[in-house]
Amino acid sequence: MAVADHRGFPLGHGAVEPTSQIALRLVTSDPHLTYPAWMALFEQRLRQAIQLRAGMLEEGTDACRLVFSEADQLPGLIVDRYGDLILFELHTKALDRDEIRALIVHVLQTELAPVTIVERSDARIRELEQLSEPSDVPLYSAEPVAQLRTIFHLNGLAFHYDAMPDRRPEPFSTSV
Numbered sequence: 001m002a003v004a005d006h007r008g009f010p011l012g013h014g015a016v017e018p019t020s021q022i023a024l025r026l027v028t029s030d031p032h033l034t035y036p037a038w039m040a041l042f043e044q045r046l047r048q049a050i051q052l053r054a055g056m057l058e059e060g061t062d063a064c065r066l067v068f069s070e071a072d073q074l075p076g077l078i079v080d081r082y083g084d085l086i087l088f089e090l091h092t093k094a095l096d097r098d099e100i101r102a103l104i105v106h107v108l109q110t111e112l113a114p115v116t117i118v119e120r121s122d123a124r125i126r127e128l129e130q131l132s133e134p135s136d137v138p139l140y141s142a143e144p145v146a147q148l149r150t151i152f153h154l155n156g157l158a159f160h161y162d163a164m165p166d167r168r169p170e171p172f173s174t175s176v
Contacts, residue, residue: 002031013038015075015094019130025075025092043103045073050111057081063152063159079108082161083152084115089122096131105139115142118163 003014003026010031014024028041049072056064067079076092086108090096105117117140138146148163
């Protein structure tokens with residue numbers, strides 16, 4: 001939706017979240033943004049965030065947070081990499097759409113070539129934001145049987161991680 005100040009001066013385009021504690025998230029300063037243009041902008045920003053963090057994934061480290069939501073101009077999206085396993089979380093109703101999920105999976109596949117991509121969500125946030133339940137199965141698997149357990153490395157140290165549903169805490173979890 002177009003966002004304007006009290007004088008009617010256009011400020012940009014935002015995602016309205018009537019049930020959220022954050023009622024409006026400004027996504028661009030373009031007040032005339034169309035949905036196809038938003039999808040293209042979302043894809044561009046997602047690719048930029050991944051490329052920005054590529055230098056963190058070097059010898060001895062194959063895990064990091066790839067997308068930091070608002071910090072990457074992708075309000076409500078968090079993406080973490082644990083070796084060949086990618087997990088993402090959607091925290092806004094505006095992103096809780098099948099075409100957004102498909103775009104995220106496509107970009108993650110083409111940029112990172114993971115073995116498995118899983119959508120996770122915090123039950124408390126999902127309830128507060130009135131978001132749909134994520135799929136119980138991975139959204140992408142390069143193998144016939146999805147690999148939900150992995151060993152990832154940080155600074156040469158190996159860590160085991162199990163992405164099976166309802167197992168917390170996650171290594172880079174921001175939820176408490």
